Amino acid sequence: MLKSRKSPRVxxxxxxxxxxxKQQIMDxxxxxxxAGGYYQTQISDIQKASNVARGTVxxxxxxxxxxxxxxxxxxxxxxxxxxxxxxxxESEEYKSGLKFFTYxxxxxxxxxxxxxxxxxxxxxxxxGLGENFDTLISRFDHQIVELAKKYLTVGIKLGRxxxxxxxxxxANMIGGAFTRxxxxxxxxxxxxxxxxxxxxxxxxxxxxxxxxxxxKDVK
Amino acid sequence: MLKSRKSPRVxxxxxxxxxxxKQQIMDxxxxxxxAGGYYQTQISDIQKASNVARGTVxxxxxxxxxxxxxxxxxxxxxxxxxxxxxxxxESEEYKSGLKFFTYxxxxxxxxxxxxxxxxxxxxxxxxGLGENFDTLISRFDHQIVELAKKYLTVGIKLGRxxxxxxxxxxANMIGGAFTRxxxxxxxxxxxxxxxxxxxxxxxxxxxxxxxxxxxKDVK
Amino acid sequence: MLKSRKSPRVxxxxxxxxxxxKQQIMDxxxxxxxAGGYYQTQISDIQKASNVARGTVxxxxxxxxxxxxxxxxxxxxxxxxxxxxxxxxESEEYKSGLKFFTYxxxxxxxxxxxxxxxxxxxxxxxxGLGENFDTLISRFDHQIVELAKKYLTVGIKLGRxxxxxxxxxxANMIGGAFTRxxxxxxxxxxxxxxxxxxxxxxxxxxxxxxxxxxxKDVK
Amino acid sequence: MLKSRKSPRVxxxxxxxxxxxKQQIMDxxxxxxxAGGYYQTQISDIQKASNVARGTVxxxxxxxxxxxxxxxxxxxxxxxxxxxxxxxxESEEYKSGLKFFTYxxxxxxxxxxxxxxxxxxxxxxxxGLGENFDTLISRFDHQIVELAKKYLTVGIKLGRxxxxxxxxxxANMIGGAFTRxxxxxxxxxxxxxxxxxxxxxxxxxxxxxxxxxxxKDVK
DNA sequence: CATGAATGAGCCTTCATTCAT
DNA sequence: TATGAATGAAGGCTCATTCAT
Numbered sequence: 001m002l003k004s005r006k007s008p009r010v011x012x013x014x015x016x017x018x019x020x021x022k023q024q025i026m027d028x029x030x031x032x033x034x035a036g037g038y039y040q041t042q043i044s045d046i047q048k049a050s051n052v053a054r055g056t057v058x059x060x061x062x063x064x065x066x067x068x069x070x071x072x073x074x075x076x077x078x079x080x081x082x083x084x085x086x087x088x089x090e091s092e093e094y095k096s097g098l099k100f101f102t103y104x105x106x107x108x109x110x111x112x113x114x115x116x117x118x119x120x121x122x123x124x125x126x127x128g129l130g131e132n133f134d135t136l137i138s139r140f141d142h143q144i145v146e147l148a149k150k151y152l153t154v155g156i157k158l159g160r161x162x163x164x165x166x167x168x169x170x171a172n173m174i175g176g177a178f179t180r181x182x183x184x185x186x187x188x189x190x191x192x193x194x195x196x197x198x199x200x201x202x203x204x205x206x207x208x209x210x211x212x213x214x215x216k217d218v219k
Numbered sequence: 220m221l222k223s224r225k226s227p228r229v230x231x232x233x234x235x236x237x238x239x240x241k242q243q244i245m246d247x248x249x250x251x252x253x254a255g256g257y258y259q260t261q262i263s264d265i266q267k268a269s270n271v272a273r274g275t276v277x278x279x280x281x282x283x284x285x286x287x288x289x290x291x292x293x294x295x296x297x298x299x300x301x302x303x304x305x306x307x308x309e310s311e312e313y314k315s316g317l318k319f320f321t322y323x324x325x326x327x328x329x330x331x332x333x334x335x336x337x338x339x340x341x342x343x344x345x346x347g348l349g350e351n352f353d354t355l356i357s358r359f360d361h362q363i364v365e366l367a368k369k370y371l372t373v374g375i376k377l378g379r380x381x382x383x384x385x386x387x388x389x390a391n392m393i394g395g396a397f398t399r400x401x402x403x404x405x406x407x408x409x410x411x412x413x414x415x416x417x418x419x420x421x422x423x424x425x426x427x428x429x430x431x432x433x434x435k436d437v438k
Numbered sequence: 439m440l441k442s443r444k445s446p447r448v449x450x451x452x453x454x455x456x457x458x459x460k461q462q463i464m465d466x467x468x469x470x471x472x473a474g475g476y477y478q479t480q481i482s483d484i485q486k487a488s489n490v491a492r493g494t495v496x497x498x499x500x501x502x503x504x505x506x507x508x509x510x511x512x513x514x515x516x517x518x519x520x521x522x523x524x525x526x527x528e529s530e531e532y533k534s535g536l537k538f539f540t541y542x543x544x545x546x547x548x549x550x551x552x553x554x555x556x557x558x559x560x561x562x563x564x565x566g567l568g569e570n571f572d573t574l575i576s577r578f579d580h581q582i583v584e585l586a587k588k589y590l591t592v593g594i595k596l597g598r599x600x601x602x603x604x605x606x607x608x609a610n611m612i613g614g615a616f617t618r619x620x621x622x623x624x625x626x627x628x629x630x631x632x633x634x635x636x637x638x639x640x641x642x643x644x645x646x647x648x649x650x651x652x653x654k655d656v657k
Numbered sequence: 658m659l660k661s662r663k664s665p666r667v668x669x670x671x672x673x674x675x676x677x678x679k680q681q682i683m684d685x686x687x688x689x690x691x692a693g694g695y696y697q698t699q700i701s702d703i704q705k706a707s708n709v710a711r712g713t714v715x716x717x718x719x720x721x722x723x724x725x726x727x728x729x730x731x732x733x734x735x736x737x738x739x740x741x742x743x744x745x746x747e748s749e750e751y752k753s754g755l756k757f758f759t760y761x762x763x764x765x766x767x768x769x770x771x772x773x774x775x776x777x778x779x780x781x782x783x784x785g786l787g788e789n790f791d792t793l794i795s796r797f798d799h800q801i802v803e804l805a806k807k808y809l810t811v812g813i814k815l816g817r818x819x820x821x822x823x824x825x826x827x828a829n830m831i832g833g834a835f836t837r838x839x840x841x842x843x844x845x846x847x848x849x850x851x852x853x854x855x856x857x858x859x860x861x862x863x864x865x866x867x868x869x870x871x872x873k874d875v876k
Numbered sequence: 877c878a879t880g881a882a883t884g885a886g887c888c889t890t891c892a893t894t895c896a897t
Numbered sequence: 898t899a900t901g902a903a904t905g906a907a908g909g910c911t912c913a914t915t916c917a918t
Contacts, residue, residue: 037347125347176399211430475785564786618833649868
């Protein structure tokens with residue numbers, strides 16, 4: 001009885017250092033996830049796109065879930081690196097709250113412009129995936145809101161921001177506005193060359209700081 | 220060995236007018252979709268929650284896809300109704316752009332506070348579902364952005380808003396900020412009673428109009 | 439995107455009361471497991487043998503493991519029923535320890551002769567399956583050993599069995615001998631009609647009680 | 658992005674004479690098979706336990722099936738060696754049928770006590786594996802039954818055993834009882850030191866020869 | 877209309893085996 | 898010889914959908 005397993009006809013395409021192969025699969029997977037969502041993207045799609053056999057994917061990732069998680073982790077690390085970047089302490093950007101915040105916002109926009117897949121995953125794909133990924137996804141968001149909170153808190157201390165501002169609420173507004181901008185310019189827009197990120201960041205921060213209106217009313 | 224007795228056909232008594240039954244299924248489905256996402260929610264979950272037999276769902280909806288679409292359509296209609304509501308033409312709300320906009324924003328917040336399921340579906344669940352639903356989902360968003368555009372355009376005409384404002388960009392910022400607020404107060408927050416929507420709307424519009432800063436810098 | 443599931447071309451063969459269908463699947467599965475072992479038997483084999491679709495099996499059993507477990511449970515119940523059967527309290531079988539034991543042994547042999555699949559599963563197939571099933575499988579064995587223990591203990595009390603007999607050891611010997619007989623006559627033997635179970639049981643018990651030897655040596 | 662550096666081939670130093678390496682793998686495999694069963698034990702488990710690379714196993718064994726077969730062959734050889742051992746022709750063990758048989762049984766018990774893995778494989782693991790292995794597995798059993806047959810036949814000739822004994826049946830009983838004892842004391846028992854194999858063997862043979870009962874009834 | 881047993885395409889995952897290095 | 902990345906057949910299981918009753 002004992003059906004001895006049929007020896008699979010092996011046709012090895014190419015060898016590769018494990019880390020490189022893993023990266024390659026992750027890159028393909030990220031693109032596909034970003035474009036098609038988690039559930040619509042099958043392991044077989046990833047496998048075909050990576051030009052490896054089905055089993056190879058599982059050599060590097062325990063499961064589809066695991067693969068997606070690793071992509072998220074990877075993204076978060078890069079995202080934190082981008083955010084960690086800080087202007088020269090001697091520079092003016094460092095001393096002015098407004099400019100410092102603008103600097104950070106600009107770095108963030110750049111990050112998403114450079115990594116539209118990440119942008120799509122964080123802002124669209126990853127949202128409806130349930131508790132498993134929720135924590136992973138929201139970490140990113142949290143960073144932006146925290147940044148905004150800090151900006152506002154310092155502003156209040158310096159007497160530039162209204163002291164009775166609801167920091168939580170305001171920071172969430174900023175977070176929401178940022179997120180939309182990022183998505184808009186990172187994913188939706190086709191001709192990215194037409195976007196001046198310097199200008200975008202500056203406008204973004206100024207608009208929030210001073211509002212759309214020309215004159216200052218009683219607030 | 221079991222004897223082949225005629226299976227006693229369990230006759231479910233509860234008959235219901237078709238429209239009511241359909242609505243009941245949709246209500247259950249909406250709740251489940253909102254809580255668990257599209258793919259994580261199975262037809263069998265909906266069927267159990269609706270307390271009907273499996274096949275019955277298909278009496279009213281061609282497919283899962285169709286059911287979700289109908290929920291989205293339904294939502295859109297209600298959403299437009301909420302937005303269509305306009306202040307009394309004689310009232311002050313109608314005449315002041317700021318107040319008019321605030322009025323609309325307030326209605327919108329109310330809508331989502333009253334319909335957290337819709338909120339969750341539009342802002343989270345529906346986003347990563349691919350082109351099929353994209354159009355349906357983004358219609359809603361479009362409305363808010365258009366509203367913001369109109370507000371800004373009028374403001375420019377009236378000389379209150381900076382004439383060189385990038386209306387598209389600014390409107391998207393407003394849209395993003397609104398969306399976040401809506402989600403924050405519609406879904407995340409547990410103790411909704413603590414939220415004063417009047418105040419929220421007013422703060423929201425004022426903040427965007429005048430900014431966070433106290434004094435006017437050179438812009 | 440959202441690949442809407444292809445509607446499976448459904449060709450329903452026949453309807454059946456659930457319990458009957460479940461039984462039918464279990465019967466097929468039991469046969470196949472008994473003949474081929476747990477791992478060599480695929481769900482698809484069972485499905486084909488039962489003449490139902492793959493999914494149907496899973497309508498009644500959560501998993502292959504579960505299906506096998508249910509078969510085991512079922513078997514155990516029947517086995518206990520067979521063992522529970524006791525001679526008429528007025529009869530001689532009931533009063534003589536030797537005859538009582540013989541009666542029980544006979545019932546046990548009959549059980550396995552009537553249910554060779556069970557015999558094969560308990561005595562061969564189920565043994566190397568790991569901890570999951572170990573408990574289930576060994577319950578059966580335990581019964582026989584307990585029966586033997588009781589027989590011996592009573593024998594000691596009555597002064598017929600050597601008082602220094604290691605009951606545990608002896609009972610295991612009996613269990614092992616019985617098991618082998620059961621398998622031999624339940625599974626291996628082809629021409630079962632040639633076996634006289636009455637004789638077999640009697641010989642079995644007598645041999646163990648009095649030994650192979652004719653005369654009594656010093657023990 | 659990772660640079661494509663030449664993958665540093667990790668050179669495992671430990672070279673070993675082929676026979677030794679092969680033996681090492683077999684030893685590990687036997688342990689694992691004995692503990693976990695054939696199907697639950699993966700080649701990768703064996704490979705890890707043997708501390709060799711995956712492919713190395715296939716340098717010595719054509720397939721998993723082959724590896725298991727070799728283990729079985731190996732076992733059978735050792736088993737026959739153990740059984741071939743015969744008491745000194747001048748000794749009393751050699752001349753008395755009872756003592757001769759006891760001697761052989763004792764050697765057999767010793768074999769399994771010394772090789773619990775073999776015991777587990779022969780008595781549990783190997784049983785439900787289908788025809789491929791059936792033959793290999795049952796050769797062992799056959800030996801014991803043949804031994805018993807010879808013992809009984811001689812006994813009949815010498816007029817010590819009832820002449821109308823069904824030798825086949827009785828030998829199988831002995832085989833079954835032995836098997837159970839072997840397993841019980843070879844695998845199940847934890848504190849093996851507590852077992853006196855001399856005593857066990859003697860009790861075993863005497864019990865079968867004279868029975869449990871004190872007095873001899875009519876048989 | 878309602879029911880729920882039956883369906884089967886399709887997905888994820890495993891793991892024995894191969895072979896370039 | 899040893900290595901371990903690559904392979905892919907095969908198996909378990911899911912779940913939207915159908916349709917006989």
